[in-house]
């Protein structure tokens with residue numbers, strides 16, 4: 001059985017018998033006025049972090065969500081969208097599609113603003129999406145891509161890139177890990193499917209996105225996730241896994257390379273009112289400006305004693321250079 005078949009089996013079981021905390025963290029549930037998340041959706045929260053960010057959702061974007069799980073994030077996206085077929089949900093596991101369909105009925109009973117028809121569920125594979133080219137404004141996946149091995153991850157990212165409109169965004173949350181993992185962990189299909197042993201270092205994760213052509217990357221959050229310890233897992237070392245929230249934007253690739261925001265800021269604290277690098281970045285005195293890593297490097301290389309560049313905070317919430 002391939003690791004993809006093992007993954008499908010695991011999520012078939014998780015659809016038939018909801019398993020709280022099966023694979024991922026129990027992230028705080030979005031609390032919004034008038035939004036009720038049915039208990040069953042909370043029990044089937046198989047994601048880490050959140051892919052639902054209000055600032056991505058202005059102007060009724062056409063949305064796609066791959067790997068629906070119990071449907072909680074699709075309901076949250078629908079909260080902002082509220083249109084027939086406003087959010088397309090794709091999953092390869094029939095039982096998961098069926099379970100989420102039932103959960104949307106329950107959500108409809110608990111939320112007077114929600115109708116099941118807001119969500120358009122489709123059977124399909126992340127590596128071969130049943131979606132037209134250049135048709136989506138906001139695509140999302142939560143805790144699916146980390147399961148994929150390198151070639152499949154490449155295909156899944158290329159598919160998201162294909163279906164997004166120019167400047168559309170892919171919003172994701174996945175576990176990441178900066179430590180090496182041994183082959184026994186890497187090749188354990190169940191641990192991989194449980195989002196425990198497929199995760200990449202952040203730099204490799206980002207490179208997979210920029211290699212696919214995404215010109216802007218935002219790392220929005222980085223959080224502690226899990227421990228793989230020698231007592232419970234086949235590892236000699238204690239392994240610390242984190243999770244990140246990332247947006248990859250289908251902006252054209254800049255000639256000098258991608259703009260990657262890792263939560264750095266530049267602060268000018270000199271004698272003038274502002275500092276202008278004449279390359280499009282104006283630093284107002286004593287006002288932090290969010291900068292991508294490229295701009296941070298360029299400003300640092302000026303060697304000035306009146307510009308401070310912060311380290312990566314891995315918290316980026318918009319604005320700034322580029």
Ligand SMILES: C[S@@+](CC[C@H](N)C(=O)[O-])C[C@H]1O[C@@H](n2cnc3c(N)ncnc32)[C@H](O)[C@@H]1O
Nearest residue numbers: 011045046047067068069091092093125126142
């Ligand atoms: C870890 S769960 C995450 C579910 C949901 N995103 C959440 O946050 O609760 C992975 C989901 O991806 C689905 N899935 C697994 N392999 C897939 C594939 N190749 N293509 C599309 N969906 C897939 C599973 O059925 C399951 O719904």
